[in-house]
Amino acid sequence: MDSPALSPQGAPTRSRRWRRLRRAAVLPVAALALSGCTVPSFGAHPADTTTGQSSYHLWQGFSIGAAIVGTLVVLLLAWAILRYRRRSADAIPAQVQYHIPLEITYTVIPILIVIGLFAATLVVENKVVANPKTDVTINVNAFQWGWKFSYPGSSAVVVGQTTQDPTMVMPVGTDVHINLTSTDVVHGFYVRAFNFSRYALPGVVNQFTLHAVNTGTFFGQCTQLCGLYHSLMFFNVKVVTMSQYRTWLNSFSGSSAATAASAANTAQSQQTSSITPSKPTASHGAN
Ligand SMILES: [Cu+2]
Incomplete structure:
Protein backbone atom coordinates (compact mmCIF):
# COMPACT_ATOMS: atom_id res chain seq x y z
CA MET A 1 0.00 0.00 0.00
CA ARG A 87 -11.32 22.91 5.53
CA SER A 88 -9.45 24.07 8.60
CA ALA A 89 -9.83 23.75 12.36
CA ASP A 90 -11.29 27.18 13.05
CA ALA A 91 -13.23 28.05 9.88
CA ILE A 92 -16.87 27.22 9.17
CA PRO A 93 -18.72 27.93 5.90
CA ALA A 130 -63.20 -1.74 -15.60
CA ASN A 131 -65.79 -4.34 -16.55
CA PRO A 132 -66.57 -3.94 -20.26
CA LYS A 133 -69.46 -5.94 -21.73
CA THR A 134 -68.44 -9.36 -23.00
CA ASP A 135 -69.96 -12.70 -23.96
CA VAL A 136 -67.38 -14.76 -22.09
CA THR A 137 -68.00 -15.26 -18.39
CA ILE A 138 -66.38 -17.64 -15.93
CA ASN A 139 -67.56 -18.23 -12.37
CA VAL A 140 -64.65 -18.93 -10.05
CA ASN A 141 -65.36 -20.43 -6.65
CA ALA A 142 -62.63 -20.93 -4.07
CA PHE A 143 -63.00 -23.43 -1.23
CA GLN A 144 -60.81 -25.19 1.30
CA TRP A 145 -58.61 -26.22 -0.51
CA GLY A 146 -59.32 -25.99 -4.16
CA TRP A 147 -60.99 -24.21 -7.03
CA LYS A 148 -64.11 -24.64 -9.11
CA PHE A 149 -64.42 -23.00 -12.54
CA SER A 150 -67.86 -23.04 -14.17
CA TYR A 151 -68.98 -21.54 -17.44
CA PRO A 152 -72.50 -19.99 -17.51
CA GLY A 153 -74.50 -21.17 -20.54
CA SER A 154 -72.42 -24.32 -20.75
CA SER A 155 -72.20 -27.54 -18.79
CA ALA A 156 -68.44 -27.11 -18.48
CA VAL A 157 -67.22 -27.35 -14.89
CA VAL A 158 -63.66 -27.85 -13.74
CA VAL A 159 -63.07 -28.57 -10.09
CA GLY A 160 -59.97 -29.72 -8.29
CA GLN A 161 -58.41 -29.53 -4.87
CA THR A 162 -54.93 -29.65 -3.33
CA THR A 163 -52.56 -31.39 -5.76
CA GLN A 164 -55.12 -31.74 -8.54
CA ASP A 165 -54.38 -28.17 -9.70
CA PRO A 166 -57.56 -27.48 -11.73
CA THR A 167 -57.22 -25.48 -14.93
CA MET A 168 -59.31 -22.46 -15.85
CA VAL A 169 -59.51 -22.35 -19.65
CA MET A 170 -60.08 -18.94 -21.25
CA PRO A 171 -59.75 -17.44 -24.75
CA VAL A 172 -56.99 -15.05 -25.81
CA GLY A 173 -57.63 -11.55 -27.19
CA THR A 174 -61.08 -11.30 -25.57
CA ASP A 175 -62.48 -9.69 -22.46
CA VAL A 176 -63.28 -12.47 -20.00
CA HIS A 177 -65.60 -11.52 -17.17
CA ILE A 178 -64.84 -13.30 -13.90
CA ASN A 179 -67.25 -13.68 -10.98
CA LEU A 180 -65.10 -14.63 -8.01
CA THR A 181 -66.45 -15.86 -4.71
CA SER A 182 -65.69 -18.27 -1.87
CA THR A 183 -67.63 -21.06 -0.21
CA ASP A 184 -66.05 -20.89 3.24
CA VAL A 185 -63.23 -18.54 4.22
CA VAL A 186 -61.21 -15.76 2.58
CA HIS A 187 -59.01 -16.96 -0.28
CA GLY A 188 -56.85 -15.11 -2.78
CA PHE A 189 -57.00 -15.53 -6.57
CA TYR A 190 -53.51 -14.74 -7.81
CA VAL A 191 -51.93 -15.22 -11.23
CA ARG A 192 -48.38 -13.97 -11.32
CA ALA A 193 -48.17 -13.76 -15.11
CA PHE A 194 -51.21 -11.47 -15.08
CA ASN A 195 -49.87 -9.20 -12.29
CA PHE A 196 -53.25 -9.73 -10.74
CA SER A 197 -54.64 -10.68 -7.34
CA ARG A 198 -58.13 -10.44 -5.86
CA TYR A 199 -59.82 -11.65 -2.66
CA ALA A 200 -62.32 -14.48 -2.92
CA LEU A 201 -64.79 -13.64 -0.15
CA PRO A 202 -67.68 -15.75 1.17
CA GLY A 203 -71.01 -14.04 0.45
CA VAL A 204 -69.43 -11.52 -1.92
CA VAL A 205 -69.02 -11.72 -5.70
CA ASN A 206 -65.89 -9.89 -6.82
CA GLN A 207 -66.13 -9.07 -10.50
CA PHE A 208 -63.25 -8.28 -12.79
CA THR A 209 -62.14 -8.66 -16.38
CA LEU A 210 -59.09 -10.43 -17.72
CA HIS A 211 -57.94 -9.82 -21.30
CA ALA A 212 -55.08 -12.16 -22.13
CA VAL A 213 -52.70 -11.15 -24.90
CA ASN A 214 -50.71 -14.38 -25.10
CA THR A 215 -51.67 -18.03 -25.20
CA GLY A 216 -50.09 -20.48 -22.78
CA THR A 217 -50.57 -22.05 -19.39
CA PHE A 218 -50.00 -19.78 -16.41
CA PHE A 219 -49.56 -20.71 -12.78
CA GLY A 220 -52.01 -19.48 -10.14
CA GLN A 221 -52.36 -19.93 -6.41
CA CYS A 222 -54.26 -18.89 -3.31
CA THR A 223 -52.53 -15.98 -1.56
CA GLN A 224 -54.49 -15.94 1.70
CA LEU A 225 -53.59 -18.29 4.54
CA CYS A 226 -56.89 -20.19 4.48
CA GLY A 227 -56.26 -23.34 6.48
CA LEU A 228 -54.32 -26.56 6.71
CA TYR A 229 -53.70 -27.19 2.99
CA HIS A 230 -53.52 -23.58 1.83
CA SER A 231 -50.01 -24.29 0.61
CA LEU A 232 -51.41 -26.80 -1.91
CA MET A 233 -54.16 -24.56 -3.26
CA PHE A 234 -52.83 -24.12 -6.77
CA PHE A 235 -54.53 -23.79 -10.14
CA ASN A 236 -53.59 -23.08 -13.74
CA VAL A 237 -54.97 -20.66 -16.27
CA LYS A 238 -54.81 -22.03 -19.79
CA VAL A 239 -55.20 -19.34 -22.45
CA VAL A 240 -56.16 -20.71 -25.87
CA THR A 241 -57.46 -19.32 -29.14
CA MET A 242 -61.19 -18.59 -29.39
CA SER A 243 -61.79 -21.58 -31.68
CA GLN A 244 -59.95 -23.89 -29.27
CA TYR A 245 -61.99 -22.43 -26.44
CA ARG A 246 -65.28 -23.09 -28.26
CA THR A 247 -64.18 -26.63 -29.06
CA TRP A 248 -63.24 -27.19 -25.45
CA LEU A 249 -66.61 -25.86 -24.22
CA ASN A 250 -68.49 -28.02 -26.74
CA SER A 251 -66.63 -31.09 -25.56
CA PHE A 252 -68.71 -30.89 -22.36
CA SER A 253 -72.12 -30.93 -24.08
CA GLY A 254 -74.10 -34.07 -23.59
CA SER A 255 -72.24 -35.11 -20.49
CA SER A 256 -73.33 -34.51 -16.93
CA ALA A 257 -71.52 -31.86 -14.93
CA ALA A 258 -70.02 -34.53 -12.69
CA THR A 259 -68.64 -36.46 -15.64
CA ALA A 260 -67.31 -33.27 -17.17
CA ALA A 261 -65.60 -32.27 -13.97
CA SER A 262 -64.05 -35.68 -13.69
CA ALA A 263 -62.84 -35.52 -17.30
CA ALA A 264 -61.41 -32.07 -16.74
CA ASN A 265 -59.56 -33.20 -13.66
CA THR A 266 -58.16 -36.21 -15.47
CA ALA A 267 -57.00 -33.98 -18.31
CA GLN A 268 -55.60 -31.52 -15.84
CA SER A 269 -53.62 -34.16 -13.99
CA GLN A 270 -51.65 -34.62 -17.22
CA GLN A 271 -50.72 -30.92 -17.33
CA THR A 272 -49.80 -30.30 -13.73
CA SER A 273 -46.79 -28.17 -13.10
CA SER A 274 -43.44 -29.69 -12.31
CA ILE A 275 -43.44 -28.04 -8.89
CA THR A 276 -46.57 -29.87 -7.71
CA PRO A 277 -45.95 -31.06 -4.14
CA SER A 278 -46.83 -34.52 -2.90
CA LYS A 279 -50.45 -35.24 -2.18
CA PRO A 280 -51.48 -35.16 1.49
CA THR A 281 -52.63 -38.42 3.00
CA ALA A 282 -55.76 -37.01 4.65
CA SER A 283 -58.87 -36.46 2.56
CA HIS A 284 -60.70 -33.14 2.64
CA GLY A 285 -64.20 -32.16 1.78
CA ALA A 286 -64.76 -29.99 -1.26
CA ASN A 287 -67.66 -27.63 -1.66
CU1 LIG B 1 -55.34 -20.32 0.74
Whole structure:
Protein backbone atom coordinates (compact mmCIF):
# COMPACT_ATOMS: atom_id res chain seq x y z
CA MET A 1 0.00 0.00 0.00
CA ASP A 2 1.46 3.32 -0.99
CA SER A 3 1.80 6.00 1.63
CA PRO A 4 -0.66 8.90 1.41
CA ALA A 5 0.48 11.73 -0.85
CA LEU A 6 0.37 14.82 1.34
CA SER A 7 0.68 18.48 0.46
CA PRO A 8 3.26 20.56 2.37
CA GLN A 9 0.46 21.48 4.86
CA GLY A 10 -0.36 17.81 5.52
CA ALA A 11 -3.66 17.74 3.52
CA PRO A 12 -4.27 14.95 0.96
CA THR A 13 -3.31 15.86 -2.59
CA ARG A 14 -5.79 15.99 -5.49
CA SER A 15 -4.79 12.51 -6.78
CA ARG A 16 -5.29 11.04 -3.30
CA ARG A 17 -8.77 12.58 -3.08
CA TRP A 18 -9.79 11.16 -6.47
CA ARG A 19 -8.62 7.71 -5.37
CA ARG A 20 -10.84 7.99 -2.28
CA LEU A 21 -13.81 9.06 -4.40
CA ARG A 22 -13.37 6.12 -6.76
CA ARG A 23 -13.29 3.74 -3.81
CA ALA A 24 -16.45 5.31 -2.36
CA ALA A 25 -18.24 4.83 -5.71
CA VAL A 26 -17.56 1.07 -5.68
CA LEU A 27 -20.06 0.45 -2.86
CA PRO A 28 -23.26 1.77 -4.51
CA VAL A 29 -22.34 0.22 -7.86
CA ALA A 30 -21.73 -3.16 -6.21
CA ALA A 31 -24.99 -2.86 -4.23
CA LEU A 32 -26.97 -2.28 -7.44
CA ALA A 33 -25.27 -5.14 -9.27
CA LEU A 34 -25.49 -7.66 -6.40
CA SER A 35 -29.13 -6.84 -5.57
CA GLY A 36 -30.16 -8.18 -8.98
CA CYS A 37 -31.63 -4.87 -10.06
CA THR A 38 -32.86 -5.65 -13.56
CA VAL A 39 -33.53 -3.14 -16.29
CA PRO A 40 -36.04 -2.39 -17.78
CA SER A 41 -38.36 -4.63 -15.72
CA PHE A 42 -37.05 -3.55 -12.28
CA GLY A 43 -37.88 -7.06 -11.04
CA ALA A 44 -41.52 -7.09 -12.23
CA HIS A 45 -43.22 -9.34 -14.78
CA PRO A 46 -44.10 -7.82 -18.19
CA ALA A 47 -47.50 -9.59 -17.87
CA ASP A 48 -49.71 -11.48 -20.31
CA THR A 49 -52.89 -9.43 -19.94
CA THR A 50 -53.68 -5.85 -20.97
CA THR A 51 -54.29 -4.67 -17.41
CA GLY A 52 -51.24 -6.57 -16.17
CA GLN A 53 -49.16 -4.73 -18.76
CA SER A 54 -50.60 -1.41 -17.62
CA SER A 55 -49.60 -2.24 -14.03
CA TYR A 56 -46.16 -3.25 -15.28
CA HIS A 57 -45.68 0.06 -17.10
CA LEU A 58 -46.84 1.94 -14.00
CA TRP A 59 -44.24 0.05 -11.97
CA GLN A 60 -41.57 0.95 -14.52
CA GLY A 61 -42.56 4.63 -14.34
CA PHE A 62 -42.42 4.60 -10.53
CA SER A 63 -39.04 2.87 -10.57
CA ILE A 64 -37.52 5.29 -13.09
CA GLY A 65 -38.91 8.25 -11.14
CA ALA A 66 -37.50 6.87 -7.89
CA ALA A 67 -34.10 6.30 -9.54
CA ILE A 68 -33.98 9.86 -10.86
CA VAL A 69 -35.01 11.39 -7.50
CA GLY A 70 -32.65 9.09 -5.58
CA THR A 71 -29.70 9.93 -7.84
CA LEU A 72 -30.42 13.65 -7.57
CA VAL A 73 -30.60 13.47 -3.77
CA VAL A 74 -27.36 11.50 -3.50
CA LEU A 75 -25.55 13.92 -5.85
CA LEU A 76 -26.80 16.96 -3.91
CA LEU A 77 -25.76 15.35 -0.63
CA ALA A 78 -22.32 14.53 -1.99
CA TRP A 79 -21.93 18.03 -3.40
CA ALA A 80 -22.94 19.67 -0.10
CA ILE A 81 -20.69 17.37 1.95
CA LEU A 82 -17.66 17.87 -0.26
CA ARG A 83 -18.11 21.50 -1.25
CA TYR A 84 -18.87 22.78 2.25
CA ARG A 85 -16.75 20.46 4.36
CA ARG A 86 -14.65 22.00 7.10
CA ARG A 87 -11.32 22.91 5.53
CA SER A 88 -9.45 24.07 8.60
CA ALA A 89 -9.83 23.75 12.36
CA ASP A 90 -11.29 27.18 13.05
CA ALA A 91 -13.23 28.05 9.88
CA ILE A 92 -16.87 27.22 9.17
CA PRO A 93 -18.72 27.93 5.90
CA ALA A 94 -21.02 30.95 5.59
CA GLN A 95 -24.38 30.18 7.25
CA VAL A 96 -27.36 30.92 4.96
CA GLN A 97 -31.07 30.57 5.75
CA TYR A 98 -34.52 31.58 4.52
CA HIS A 99 -33.78 31.27 0.81
CA ILE A 100 -37.45 31.65 -0.20
CA PRO A 101 -37.18 30.78 -3.94
CA LEU A 102 -35.21 27.62 -3.08
CA GLU A 103 -37.67 26.59 -0.38
CA ILE A 104 -40.63 27.09 -2.73
CA THR A 105 -38.84 25.05 -5.41
CA TYR A 106 -38.15 22.06 -3.19
CA THR A 107 -41.72 22.15 -1.86
CA VAL A 108 -43.52 22.52 -5.18
CA ILE A 109 -41.50 19.90 -7.12
CA PRO A 110 -42.29 17.00 -4.71
CA ILE A 111 -45.98 18.02 -4.70
CA LEU A 112 -46.02 17.91 -8.51
CA ILE A 113 -44.32 14.50 -8.44
CA VAL A 114 -46.93 13.13 -6.00
CA ILE A 115 -49.77 14.52 -8.14
CA GLY A 116 -48.22 12.89 -11.23
CA LEU A 117 -47.84 9.50 -9.50
CA PHE A 118 -51.39 9.72 -8.14
CA ALA A 119 -52.84 10.55 -11.57
CA ALA A 120 -50.96 7.71 -13.27
CA THR A 121 -52.10 5.28 -10.57
CA LEU A 122 -55.70 6.41 -10.94
CA VAL A 123 -55.63 5.83 -14.72
CA VAL A 124 -54.22 2.32 -14.32
CA GLU A 125 -56.57 1.43 -11.46
CA ASN A 126 -59.56 2.49 -13.55
CA LYS A 127 -58.36 0.16 -16.32
CA VAL A 128 -57.90 -2.75 -13.88
CA VAL A 129 -61.36 -2.42 -12.32
CA ALA A 130 -63.20 -1.74 -15.60
CA ASN A 131 -65.79 -4.34 -16.55
CA PRO A 132 -66.57 -3.94 -20.26
CA LYS A 133 -69.46 -5.94 -21.73
CA THR A 134 -68.44 -9.36 -23.00
CA ASP A 135 -69.96 -12.70 -23.96
CA VAL A 136 -67.38 -14.76 -22.09
CA THR A 137 -68.00 -15.26 -18.39
CA ILE A 138 -66.38 -17.64 -15.93
CA ASN A 139 -67.56 -18.23 -12.37
CA VAL A 140 -64.65 -18.93 -10.05
CA ASN A 141 -65.36 -20.43 -6.65
CA ALA A 142 -62.63 -20.93 -4.07
CA PHE A 143 -63.00 -23.43 -1.23
CA GLN A 144 -60.81 -25.19 1.30
CA TRP A 145 -58.61 -26.22 -0.51
CA GLY A 146 -59.32 -25.99 -4.16
CA TRP A 147 -60.99 -24.21 -7.03
CA LYS A 148 -64.11 -24.64 -9.11
CA PHE A 149 -64.42 -23.00 -12.54
CA SER A 150 -67.86 -23.04 -14.17
CA TYR A 151 -68.98 -21.54 -17.44
CA PRO A 152 -72.50 -19.99 -17.51
CA GLY A 153 -74.50 -21.17 -20.54
CA SER A 154 -72.42 -24.32 -20.75
CA SER A 155 -72.20 -27.54 -18.79
CA ALA A 156 -68.44 -27.11 -18.48
CA VAL A 157 -67.22 -27.35 -14.89
CA VAL A 158 -63.66 -27.85 -13.74
CA VAL A 159 -63.07 -28.57 -10.09
CA GLY A 160 -59.97 -29.72 -8.29
CA GLN A 161 -58.41 -29.53 -4.87
CA THR A 162 -54.93 -29.65 -3.33
CA THR A 163 -52.56 -31.39 -5.76
CA GLN A 164 -55.12 -31.74 -8.54
CA ASP A 165 -54.38 -28.17 -9.70
CA PRO A 166 -57.56 -27.48 -11.73
CA THR A 167 -57.22 -25.48 -14.93
CA MET A 168 -59.31 -22.46 -15.85
CA VAL A 169 -59.51 -22.35 -19.65
CA MET A 170 -60.08 -18.94 -21.25
CA PRO A 171 -59.75 -17.44 -24.75
CA VAL A 172 -56.99 -15.05 -25.81
CA GLY A 173 -57.63 -11.55 -27.19
CA THR A 174 -61.08 -11.30 -25.57
CA ASP A 175 -62.48 -9.69 -22.46
CA VAL A 176 -63.28 -12.47 -20.00
CA HIS A 177 -65.60 -11.52 -17.17
CA ILE A 178 -64.84 -13.30 -13.90
CA ASN A 179 -67.25 -13.68 -10.98
CA LEU A 180 -65.10 -14.63 -8.01
CA THR A 181 -66.45 -15.86 -4.71
CA SER A 182 -65.69 -18.27 -1.87
CA THR A 183 -67.63 -21.06 -0.21
CA ASP A 184 -66.05 -20.89 3.24
CA VAL A 185 -63.23 -18.54 4.22
CA VAL A 186 -61.21 -15.76 2.58
CA HIS A 187 -59.01 -16.96 -0.28
CA GLY A 188 -56.85 -15.11 -2.78
CA PHE A 189 -57.00 -15.53 -6.57
CA TYR A 190 -53.51 -14.74 -7.81
CA VAL A 191 -51.93 -15.22 -11.23
CA ARG A 192 -48.38 -13.97 -11.32
CA ALA A 193 -48.17 -13.76 -15.11
CA PHE A 194 -51.21 -11.47 -15.08
CA ASN A 195 -49.87 -9.20 -12.29
CA PHE A 196 -53.25 -9.73 -10.74
CA SER A 197 -54.64 -10.68 -7.34
CA ARG A 198 -58.13 -10.44 -5.86
CA TYR A 199 -59.82 -11.65 -2.66
CA ALA A 200 -62.32 -14.48 -2.92
CA LEU A 201 -64.79 -13.64 -0.15
CA PRO A 202 -67.68 -15.75 1.17
CA GLY A 203 -71.01 -14.04 0.45
CA VAL A 204 -69.43 -11.52 -1.92
CA VAL A 205 -69.02 -11.72 -5.70
CA ASN A 206 -65.89 -9.89 -6.82
CA GLN A 207 -66.13 -9.07 -10.50
CA PHE A 208 -63.25 -8.28 -12.79
CA THR A 209 -62.14 -8.66 -16.38
CA LEU A 210 -59.09 -10.43 -17.72
CA HIS A 211 -57.94 -9.82 -21.30
CA ALA A 212 -55.08 -12.16 -22.13
CA VAL A 213 -52.70 -11.15 -24.90
CA ASN A 214 -50.71 -14.38 -25.10
CA THR A 215 -51.67 -18.03 -25.20
CA GLY A 216 -50.09 -20.48 -22.78
CA THR A 217 -50.57 -22.05 -19.39
CA PHE A 218 -50.00 -19.78 -16.41
CA PHE A 219 -49.56 -20.71 -12.78
CA GLY A 220 -52.01 -19.48 -10.14
CA GLN A 221 -52.36 -19.93 -6.41
CA CYS A 222 -54.26 -18.89 -3.31
CA THR A 223 -52.53 -15.98 -1.56
CA GLN A 224 -54.49 -15.94 1.70
CA LEU A 225 -53.59 -18.29 4.54
CA CYS A 226 -56.89 -20.19 4.48
CA GLY A 227 -56.26 -23.34 6.48
CA LEU A 228 -54.32 -26.56 6.71
CA TYR A 229 -53.70 -27.19 2.99
CA HIS A 230 -53.52 -23.58 1.83
CA SER A 231 -50.01 -24.29 0.61
CA LEU A 232 -51.41 -26.80 -1.91
CA MET A 233 -54.16 -24.56 -3.26
CA PHE A 234 -52.83 -24.12 -6.77
CA PHE A 235 -54.53 -23.79 -10.14
CA ASN A 236 -53.59 -23.08 -13.74
CA VAL A 237 -54.97 -20.66 -16.27
CA LYS A 238 -54.81 -22.03 -19.79
CA VAL A 239 -55.20 -19.34 -22.45
CA VAL A 240 -56.16 -20.71 -25.87
CA THR A 241 -57.46 -19.32 -29.14
CA MET A 242 -61.19 -18.59 -29.39
CA SER A 243 -61.79 -21.58 -31.68
CA GLN A 244 -59.95 -23.89 -29.27
CA TYR A 245 -61.99 -22.43 -26.44
CA ARG A 246 -65.28 -23.09 -28.26
CA THR A 247 -64.18 -26.63 -29.06
CA TRP A 248 -63.24 -27.19 -25.45
CA LEU A 249 -66.61 -25.86 -24.22
CA ASN A 250 -68.49 -28.02 -26.74
CA SER A 251 -66.63 -31.09 -25.56
CA PHE A 252 -68.71 -30.89 -22.36
CA SER A 253 -72.12 -30.93 -24.08
CA GLY A 254 -74.10 -34.07 -23.59
CA SER A 255 -72.24 -35.11 -20.49
CA SER A 256 -73.33 -34.51 -16.93
CA ALA A 257 -71.52 -31.86 -14.93
CA ALA A 258 -70.02 -34.53 -12.69
CA THR A 259 -68.64 -36.46 -15.64
CA ALA A 260 -67.31 -33.27 -17.17
CA ALA A 261 -65.60 -32.27 -13.97
CA SER A 262 -64.05 -35.68 -13.69
CA ALA A 263 -62.84 -35.52 -17.30
CA ALA A 264 -61.41 -32.07 -16.74
CA ASN A 265 -59.56 -33.20 -13.66
CA THR A 266 -58.16 -36.21 -15.47
CA ALA A 267 -57.00 -33.98 -18.31
CA GLN A 268 -55.60 -31.52 -15.84
CA SER A 269 -53.62 -34.16 -13.99
CA GLN A 270 -51.65 -34.62 -17.22
CA GLN A 271 -50.72 -30.92 -17.33
CA THR A 272 -49.80 -30.30 -13.73
CA SER A 273 -46.79 -28.17 -13.10
CA SER A 274 -43.44 -29.69 -12.31
CA ILE A 275 -43.44 -28.04 -8.89
CA THR A 276 -46.57 -29.87 -7.71
CA PRO A 277 -45.95 -31.06 -4.14
CA SER A 278 -46.83 -34.52 -2.90
CA LYS A 279 -50.45 -35.24 -2.18
CA PRO A 280 -51.48 -35.16 1.49
CA THR A 281 -52.63 -38.42 3.00
CA ALA A 282 -55.76 -37.01 4.65
CA SER A 283 -58.87 -36.46 2.56
CA HIS A 284 -60.70 -33.14 2.64
CA GLY A 285 -64.20 -32.16 1.78
CA ALA A 286 -64.76 -29.99 -1.26
CA ASN A 287 -67.66 -27.63 -1.66
CU1 LIG B 1 -55.34 -20.32 0.74
